[in-house]
Amino acid sequence: MTTSPPAAIIYYSKTTNGFYNSLVNATMPSDAVVITTETYNALLAAQSSGQVIQADGNGNPIAVTPTPLAPTPAQQAASAIAAGVVITSTGTSTVNGNYACDATTQTKLVGTIVYIGLKGSFPGGGATMAWFDMSDTPHIFPNVTVFEAFAEAICTYIAAVQEWALAGGIGTIPSNAVTIP
Numbered sequence: 612m613t614t615s616p617p618a619a620i621i622y623y624s625k626t627t628n629g630f631y632n633s634l635v636n637a638t639m640p641s642d643a644v645v646i647t648t649e650t651y652n653a654l655l656a657a658q659s660s661g662q663v664i665q666a667d668g669n670g671n672p673i674a675v676t677p678t679p680l681a682p683t684p685a686q687q688a689a690s691a692i693a694a695g696v697v698i699t700s701t702g703t704s705t706v707n708g709n710y711a712c713d714a715t716t717q718t719k720l721v722g723t724i725v726y727i728g729l730k731g732s733f734p735g736g737g738a739t740m741a742w743f744d745m746s747d748t749p750h751i752f753p754n755v756t757v758f759e760a761f762a763e764a765i766c767t768y769i770a771a772v773q774e775w776a777l778a779g780g781i782g783t784i785p786s787n788a789v790t791i792p
Contacts, residue, residue: 621651625666644670684780688772695745696768697788703757706791708744710761712769724762727755760791 620633622643630651631639646654650672654664657674667673682690692712700706710716726734733740733755740758741749752758771785 619648621646621648623666623670623672625670628665630672642670646672684776684778687780687784688776691772691784691787692769694787696765698761698764699788699790700757700760700792701790702792703753706742706750706752706757706761708748708750709746710742710765711745712765717765717769720762720765724759727759731755733758757791764789764791 617634619635622631622633622636622639623629623646624631624640624643626640626642630646631643654672654674658664661676662674663677664672664674695709695711697709698707723734723740730736732738733752739754740752742752742758742761743749752761768785768787768789775782775784
């Protein structure tokens with residue numbers, strides 16, 4: 612007569628948040644509770660789909676959706692920069708708008724400022740220059756002085772947000788509302 616090997620009994624311990632098998636583990640924590648093989652398999656399947664295993668109020672294992680982690684200062688800074696900067700001009704209301712601060716815009720902005728620095732005028736030699744805001748609305752900059760104030764405001768905002776993130780996100784993230792002359 613052939614005998615079957617003994618069936619494993621699965622245990623869960625709240626204190627270790629671990630599983631134990633009676634055929635493998637000779638000793639177990641004092642708070643270990645017996646669970647079914649079906650429960651064990653269901654918990655492992657839930658864990659592989661992103662849930663975490665923890666004990667309920669009675670010490671039995673349950674699968675729960677983890678609480679999302681708070682965004683890091685670097686992630687918050689990236690989101691703030693992606694939201695753009697809201698420029699309000701006290702002297703030239705036609706430039707008021709929410710402007711992009713992404714890497715492409717920064718490159719274009721620096722190129723324009725370098726050109727102005729070299730030539731003293733807008734690229735192409737025009738007396739005015741259009742710049743699109745985040746909603747693709749063009750805003751006319753009437754002269755290089757207003758554009759330089761605009762460019763400085765955007766660069767200062769980006770630098771302030773990056774400094775905030777590098778300092779560990781202490782305090783309030785800088786406001787994206789900026790006033791220029």
